Amino acid sequence: MGGDPESRDMPQDGRDPHRRGKLFLLEILFLGFIGVAVVLAFFEALTYKLVSSRTPFVIMAPLVILIFIHGLRLWRIRDEFHPGTRLKQALSGGIANLNSVAGISAWMIGMLLMILVLGHYAGVFLFCAILMRYLARERWLTTLSVAIATTFFIFGVFEYLFNIDLYRGLIVRYFLGFRDF
Amino acid sequence: MTIIEGMASGFLQSISLAVFPYLFVGSIFGLIIGVIPGLSGHFAMAMAVTFLYQMEPAAGIGFILGAHATVAQGGGLTAILFSTPGTGQNAATLLDGPAMRDKGEAGIAVGAAMASCFLGATFGAIVLGLLIPVLREVVLFFGPPEVVVLAFLALTFVAVLGKEDMTRSLIAALLGLLLAMIGVDNVTNTHRFTLGSDRLADGLQLVPVILGLFAVAEMIDLWTRGGSLARHAPEALSARDTQRQIFRGIGEALRNWWLVLRCSAIGTTMGLIPGLGSAPAAFVAYGHAKQSSPDRDTFGQGNVKGVIGPEASNDAVEGGALASTIAFGIPGSSSMAILLSGLFILGLDTGPQMLNEHVDIIFVMIFTIIIGNLIGTVVGMFLVNPLSRATSIRASIMVPVLMAVIATGAFAGERAIFDIGVAVVFGILGYIMKVLNYSRAAMLIGFVLGFAVEKNLYLALLLDGPFFVIQPIPLGLAVVTVVFLAWNVWLIIRDKKRLIPHGRRS
Numbered sequence: 001m002g003g004d005p006e007s008r009d010m011p012q013d014g015r016d017p018h019r020r021g022k023l024f025l026l027e028i029l030f031l032g033f034i035g036v037a038v039v040l041a042f043f044e045a046l047t048y049k050l051v052s053s054r055t056p057f058v059i060m061a062p063l064v065i066l067i068f069i070h071g072l073r074l075w076r077i078r079d080e081f082h083p084g085t086r087l088k089q090a091l092s093g094g095i096a097n098l099n100s101v102a103g104i105s106a107w108m109i110g111m112l113l114m115i116l117v118l119g120h121y122a123g124v125f126l127f128c129a130i131l132m133r134y135l136a137r138e139r140w141l142t143t144l145s146v147a148i149a150t151t152f153f154i155f156g157v158f159e160y161l162f163n164i165d166l167y168r169g170l171i172v173r174y175f176l177g178f179r180d181f
Numbered sequence: 182m183t184i185i186e187g188m189a190s191g192f193l194q195s196i197s198l199a200v201f202p203y204l205f206v207g208s209i210f211g212l213i214i215g216v217i218p219g220l221s222g223h224f225a226m227a228m229a230v231t232f233l234y235q236m237e238p239a240a241g242i243g244f245i246l247g248a249h250a251t252v253a254q255g256g257g258l259t260a261i262l263f264s265t266p267g268t269g270q271n272a273a274t275l276l277d278g279p280a281m282r283d284k285g286e287a288g289i290a291v292g293a294a295m296a297s298c299f300l301g302a303t304f305g306a307i308v309l310g311l312l313i314p315v316l317r318e319v320v321l322f323f324g325p326p327e328v329v330v331l332a333f334l335a336l337t338f339v340a341v342l343g344k345e346d347m348t349r350s351l352i353a354a355l356l357g358l359l360l361a362m363i364g365v366d367n368v369t370n371t372h373r374f375t376l377g378s379d380r381l382a383d384g385l386q387l388v389p390v391i392l393g394l395f396a397v398a399e400m401i402d403l404w405t406r407g408g409s410l411a412r413h414a415p416e417a418l419s420a421r422d423t424q425r426q427i428f429r430g431i432g433e434a435l436r437n438w439w440l441v442l443r444c445s446a447i448g449t450t451m452g453l454i455p456g457l458g459s460a461p462a463a464f465v466a467y468g469h470a471k472q473s474s475p476d477r478d479t480f481g482q483g484n485v486k487g488v489i490g491p492e493a494s495n496d497a498v499e500g501g502a503l504a505s506t507i508a509f510g511i512p513g514s515s516s517m518a519i520l521l522s523g524l525f526i527l528g529l530d531t532g533p534q535m536l537n538e539h540v541d542i543i544f545v546m547i548f549t550i551i552i553g554n555l556i557g558t559v560v561g562m563f564l565v566n567p568l569s570r571a572t573s574i575r576a577s578i579m580v581p582v583l584m585a586v587i588a589t590g591a592f593a594g595e596r597a598i599f600d601i602g603v604a605v606v607f608g609i610l611g612y613i614m615k616v617l618n619y620s621r622a623a624m625l626i627g628f629v630l631g632f633a634v635e636k637n638l639y640l641a642l643l644l645d646g647p648f649f650v651i652q653p654i655p656l657g658l659a660v661v662t663v664v665f666l667a668w669n670v671w672l673i674i675r676d677k678k679r680l681i682p683h684g685r686r687s
Contacts, residue, residue, distance in 0.1 A: 023616060023617060026613065026616070026617060027617050030613055030617060034352075034356065038359070041359065041374055044373075044374060045373070045374075048366075048369075048371050048373060049369050049371060051366075051368050051369050051639075052366040052368065052369045052371040052373060053373075054638075054642075055362060055634065055635045055638055055639075056359065056362045056373065056374075058638070059355050059358045059359050059362070060355075060359065062351075062355060063352065063355040063356065063359065066348055066351055066352050066355065067352060069348065070348045070349065070352065073348075097405055100404065100405045100407075101401060101405055101612065104400075104401055104404045104405070104580075105401065105605070105608075105609050108397070108584065108605045108608065109605060111584070111588060111601075112588075112598065112601050112602055112605060115588065115592075115598060115601065116598055120589065120592070123588075124585035124588060124589065127581060127584065127585060127588075128581040128582065128585055131577070131580065131581040131584075132577060132578065132581055135577075136575075136577030136578075137577075138577055138578065142578070146578055146581070146582060147581075150581070150582045150585050150586075151585075153586075154585060154586065154589050157232070158589055158593060161235075162232070162234065162235040162593070163235065164234070164235070164593050164596070165596070166589065166592065167592065167596075167598060
C-alpha cells in the first residue's frame with residue numbers, strides 16, 4: 001500500500017541494476033503480449049451475442065485501462081534500462097538466467113512431445129534421464145536409479161493404485177491398430 | 182444434518198481407516214514440502230490435487246488439508262535450524278528462531294514452534310466450528326447479486342493487500358477472470374475464445390492451471406537457482422539433547438498459553454479477511470508478542486515468545502480463511518482457491534448446500550487441521566534430524582522427479598495430453614509472473630471465481646435487472662470495494678508526490 005513509489009515501477013526483487021534492466025525488458029514483452037491478446041479478445045467478443053460477451057466486456061474494460069496505465073509507467077522510465085540493448089543481449093544468448101529458463105522450458109515441451117510419441121512412461125523416464133545426466137551432469141548411477149524409481153512410482157500410484165490408464169504413445173497406439181489419434 | 186451429528190460424523194470419518202491413512206500421508210508430505218525452502222504450501226496443495234481424482238470426498242479432504250496443515254510446521258523447522266524459512270509464512274520466525282539456535286536452544290525453539298502451530302491451528306479450527314451456526318444464517322442473505330459484488334471485493338482485497346504491486350495484481354486478477362471465460366457459454370452455446378479448438382470448448386481445466394502456476398513455475402525457479410535447496414549443511418543435533426530441548430519447548434508454549442491464545446485470535450481474524458494471508462498475520466502476532474511482553478528488549482536475541490507468537494498465528498489463519506471459502510465459495514488466498522478446486526474435483530459444492538447438507542465434511546476439515554497438525558508435531562518432535570536432511574536434496578534431482586509427477590497429475594484428470602501442455606504453458610507464465618511481481622494468487626482466485634461471477638451476474642441481471650447493485654448488501658459491499666481501492670490509489674499518489682520534491686532537492 002504505502003512504501004517507496006519508485007519501487008512500484010519495477011519488480012521488488014530487482015534491486016540490482018542489471019537484473020532490473022532484464023526484468024524491465026521482460027515486463028515490456030509480457031505486458032505487450034497480454035495487451036495484444038486482450039485487445040484481440042475484445043474484438044473477438046464483439047462478434048458474440050451480448051449475453052455471452054457481457055461478462056468478458058465487464059472484465060476487459062478495466063483490464064485494458066490497467067494495462068495502458070502500467071505500460072505508461074514503464075514507458076516513462078524506459079531510458080534507465082536501455083531495453084533495445086537488453087533485447088539484443090537476450091537474443092544473442094548473453095543472459096545466462098534466461099538461457100537456463102529457456103532450456104528447462106524447452107525440455108518440458110520436449111517431455112510433452114516424448115509422451116505424445118513414445119508414451120507416458122518412456123517420456124517421463126527420458127525426461128528425468130536427460131535433465132539429470134546431460135543438463136545437471138549427475139552420475140549415471142544416480143540418473144538411472146532416480147529415473148527408474150520415478151517411473152515405477154508413477155506406475156504404482158496412478159496406474160496400479162488409482163486405476164488411471166496413462167497414455168501409451170502414438171507408436172504403440174499405431175501398432176495396437178488405432179488410426180484415430 | 183444438525184451440527185452435533187455433523188461433528189460426530191466428521192470426527193468418526195477423520196479417524197476411520199478410509200480417511201486416516203490419507204490424512205497421515207498428506208501430513209507427512211506437507212511436512213517434507215514445508216522443510217524444503219522454495220516449496221510452499223501452495224506447491225504442497227497443488228501437488229496433492231493431482232491425487233484427488235480417485236478419492237472419496239472425506240479422504241481427499243484429509244489428504245489435501247493434511248498436506249496444507251503441516252507445511253508451516255516444516256517451514257518453521259528450517260527457519261530455526263537453517264535461517265531459511267521453508268515457506269513465506271515462517272519469515273517472522275527468523276527474527277528469534279535462529280538467535281535461539283545460536284544460543285544452543287534450537288530444540289527449544291523447534292518444540293515451541295511445533296506446539297504453537299498445533300495450538301494455533303486447533304484454535305482456528307475450533308473458531309471455524311463455532312462460526313458454522315452464524316455462517317448458516319449469514320449465507321442466506323447472499324444471493325446472486327451479493328455473490329457477484331463479494332467476489333469483486335475479495336479480488337480487490339487480494340490484489341491490494343497481497344505482497345505484490347497493486348496494479349500488477351489487479352491485472353493478474355482480471356486476467357484470471359478472463360481466462361475463466363474461455364469455453365462454451367452455457368446460456369447461448371457460443372464458443373468463446375477457443376481459437377477453434379475442441380479441447381478448449383470445455384474451458385481450461387483447473388488442475389493443470391493450478392499445477393502450472395504453482396508447481397511448474399516453482400520447478401523452473403528451483404532449476405534456474407540450481408544447487409542444493411539449503412545453502413548451508415545442517416549441523417546435526419545430538420538426538421538425546423534435541424528431544425530434551427523439544428519437550429522443554431513444548432512446555433514453554435503451554436506455559437505461554439495466554440500469548441498463544443491471543444496470537445491465534447490475531448491469526449484467525451486476519452484469516453477471515455481475503456488477501457491478508459499468514460505471513461502478515463505472523464508479523465502482526467510477533468509485534469503483539471513483543472509489545473505485550475515485559476522482556477521486550479530480548480526480542481530479536483532469541484526470545485522464545487518471538488517464536489511462539491508468529492507460529493501460533495500463521496497456523497490459526499486457516500480456520501478463518503476456511504470460513505469465507507466454505508460459506509461463500511470466495512477463496513481469500515491461493516491455498517484456499519486450490520482447496521476450492523479440490524472440493525470441485527471431489528464433487529462438493531460450497532455455500533448453503535455445504536453448510537446445511539455436508540456439515541460432516543466441514544467437521545472433517547476441522548478435525549483434519551487438528552489431527553494433521555498433531556501428526557506434524559509428533560513426527561517433527563522425533564524426526565527433526567532426518568527431516569532436516571530433506572533440505573540437502575539437490576534441485577537437479579528433485580526437479581525432474583517432481584516434474585514427472587506434475588505432468589502425470591495434469592494428464593490424470595481428463596486423460597488428456599493437452600492438459601500437460603496447459604500445465605507447461607501456465608508454468609512458464611507463472612514463473613514470469615513470479616519474477617515480475619504479478620500476483621499468481623490473484624490470477625488463480627480470479628480464474629476460480631470466474632465461473633461463479635458469470636453465473637451469478639447472469640442470474641442477478643435476470644432476477645433484479647441492471648440495478649441489482651443498489652440493493653442494501655451489494656451496495657454496501659460495492660461502497661467498501663470502491664472506497665478501499667480509492668484509498669489505496671490515493672496513498673500511492675500521495676507517496677509519489679512526496680517523493681518527487683524530495684528527489685529534486687537531492
